[in-house]
Amino acid sequence: MKKYIKDLFSGIYALLQGMYITNLNFWRPKVTEQYPEDRQTARQFERFRGELVFDMNDQNEHKCIACGLCARNCPNQSLEVITKSITTEDGKTKKVLDKFLYDLGSCTFCSVCTQSCAQKAIKWTNNFEHAVFNRSALVKQLNPEGSKAIERKPAVAAPKAAPAAGQNENQQ
Amino acid sequence: MLEVGGILSWIHEALSSSCPEWLTLLIEYVLIGVGFLALYALIALILILLERKVCAYYQCRLGPMRAGFWGLLQPFADMIKILMKEIIPLLKNDKFLFFTALFLVIIGSLCTFGALQFSKDLVGIDFNVGVFYVLAISSLGVLGILLAGWSSNNKYTMIGAMRAGAQLVSYELSSGLSLLTIVILGGTMQLSGLIEAQSETWFLFQTPFTWIAMVIYLIAGHAETNRGPFDLPEAESELTAGYHIEYSGITFGLFYVGEYVNMFTIAGIGTMVFLGGWQPFHINAEWAAGFNGVMDMIPTWLWFFAKAFGLVMLSLWVRWSFPRLRIDQLLHLEWKILMPISLLNMLLMALWVTVLVPLFA
Numbered sequence: 001m002k003k004y005i006k007d008l009f010s011g012i013y014a015l016l017q018g019m020y021i022t023n024l025n026f027w028r029p030k031v032t033e034q035y036p037e038d039r040q041t042a043r044q045f046e047r048f049r050g051e052l053v054f055d056m057n058d059q060n061e062h063k064c065i066a067c068g069l070c071a072r073n074c075p076n077q078s079l080e081v082i083t084k085s086i087t088t089e090d091g092k093t094k095k096v097l098d099k100f101l102y103d104l105g106s107c108t109f110c111s112v113c114t115q116s117c118a119q120k121a122i123k124w125t126n127n128f129e130h131a132v133f134n135r136s137a138l139v140k141q142l143n144p145e146g147s148k149a150i151e152r153k154p155a156v157a158a159p160k161a162a163p164a165a166g167q168n169e170n171q172q
Numbered sequence: 173m174l175e176v177g178g179i180l181s182w183i184h185e186a187l188s189s190s191c192p193e194w195l196t197l198l199i200e201y202v203l204i205g206v207g208f209l210a211l212y213a214l215i216a217l218i219l220i221l222l223e224r225k226v227c228a229y230y231q232c233r234l235g236p237m238r239a240g241f242w243g244l245l246q247p248f249a250d251m252i253k254i255l256m257k258e259i260i261p262l263l264k265n266d267k268f269l270f271f272t273a274l275f276l277v278i279i280g281s282l283c284t285f286g287a288l289q290f291s292k293d294l295v296g297i298d299f300n301v302g303v304f305y306v307l308a309i310s311s312l313g314v315l316g317i318l319l320a321g322w323s324s325n326n327k328y329t330m331i332g333a334m335r336a337g338a339q340l341v342s343y344e345l346s347s348g349l350s351l352l353t354i355v356i357l358g359g360t361m362q363l364s365g366l367i368e369a370q371s372e373t374w375f376l377f378q379t380p381f382t383w384i385a386m387v388i389y390l391i392a393g394h395a396e397t398n399r400g401p402f403d404l405p406e407a408e409s410e411l412t413a414g415y416h417i418e419y420s421g422i423t424f425g426l427f428y429v430g431e432y433v434n435m436f437t438i439a440g441i442g443t444m445v446f447l448g449g450w451q452p453f454h455i456n457a458e459w460a461a462g463f464n465g466v467m468d469m470i471p472t473w474l475w476f477f478a479k480a481f482g483l484v485m486l487s488l489w490v491r492w493s494f495p496r497l498r499i500d501q502l503l504h505l506e507w508k509i510l511m512p513i514s515l516l517n518m519l520l521m522a523l524w525v526t527v528l529v530p531l532f533a
Binding site for chain 1: 489509
């Protein structure tokens with residue numbers, strides 16, 4: 001009989017505790033995003049992988065050296081690096097980037113390309129509104145027309161430049 | 173004042189001045205019937221929206237927001253959708269019982285709904301055994317649910333119906349006993365008489381035993397609506413949907429509506445019996461005359477609906493807080509906890525009324 005009464009009151013106490021917790025939830029701010037209306041203010045996560053872009057600076061220059069590591073590492077061949085050969089002023093033949101094609105339709109957003117890129121030339125943005133009417137519109141050229149690679153110092157300075165670029169990446 | 177009595181008597185006078193008596197009565201009966209059905213459907217729609225919104229808020233969501241402002245038109249959209257859906261005929265079932273079950277559930281629910289007293293003048297059914305009528309007619313739903321499960325010829329509906337039978341028959345005991353406790357206190361079974369007895373103080377504040385009776389009534393009533401932690405008959409993870417799997421389109425819709433209005437009916441009966449029905453909140457003291465006057469300004473139907481929806485909110489709170497009980501826990505709760513307590517409570521209430529009150533009177 002004593003146990004019966006004790007169980008009764010402890011049960012009621014436990015139930016009231018549960019109701020107290022759900023009541024706290026009731027008044028808490030709601031997490032639902034009203035998407036098309038709040039696209040300006042919608043909460044975005046920094047690490048969200050929306051779309052692959054080139055990390056351009058303000059002189060319309062990118063960091064890609066057309067090594068093709070990203071394209072070779074890509075598990076479903078979403079990337080295509082088309083190179084061309086140019087002759088520099090001192091008469092050397094040099095391989096530079098012509099077109100960097102990115103097929104968004106076959107990308108799985110695994111991020112192997114950005115991890116394998118030694119120059120940190122490609123990065124993710126938060127843009128997720130990719131819908132188009134034609135599949136061919138999903139193939140994007142990442143290097144804008146008229147852009148060129150950043151001029152590099154001779155090979156001695158190159159190891160220093162790469163860590164500096166890496167630091168910039170982390171700060172963003 | 174914002175009472176509806178004036179409108180009703182105006183309609184009656186306008187009709188009886190231009191029609192013979194039998195025609196007046198006929199028109200009035202039809203009007204009352206249509207009015208009750210409209211209120212029935214409207215309350216179901218309001219409750220469906222309320223349920224979805226409150227459920228969403230307990231889960232930190234917003235709920236329906238698209239149809240109309242703040243999702244207010246969502247239940248109307250749902251209703252139009254469900255009216256247009258096909259009623260799928262079954263091959264091997266008892267067609268007669270299949271549809272009779274539906275009407276039993278709806279008739280039971282509607283007749284109980286008719287016993288509610290919405291305001292001082294807006295009363296559907298009121299006779300001297302009102303509480304008995306409510307208890308009797310509300311158990312018609314059990315029959316409907318059992319028949320629905322049986323006639324669907326489906327093992328899940330059968331299990332659901334059997335669970336519903338066990339649950340509803342058990343919980344009717346303690347809800348009936350707690351209503352009887354109030355009948356002892358009020359000294360009448362007439363619902364209007366019970367409400368009249370609460371004109372100075374609600375039953376809730378008259379004795380401590382009313383609190384126990386009310387808690388037990390709310391738990392048992394909650395179980396009778398097959399909701400919340402007591403939704404074993406339609407446990408969707410075990411029985412897909414319980415006794416109404418085979419009903420489609422509006423036949424399912426009627427079950428759904430019936431369930432939601434039952435929730436309101438339980439809250440309404442609880443309001444009438446424990447919280448004074450349409451009676452305003454009064455403090456029974458000399459100095460509170462001004463306060464009582466202000467409370468009297470609020471129309472009585474507003475009092476009723478505010479209290480009833482308050483109890484509905486409590487029921488929703490419970491529903492979205494607790495996990496579902498197992499069938500043995502369910503029956504344990506009724507037969508070993510609620511029923512002994514309500515029997516004891518009734519005994520104590522009888523002693524209070526017969527011994528203690530005359531002693532100090």
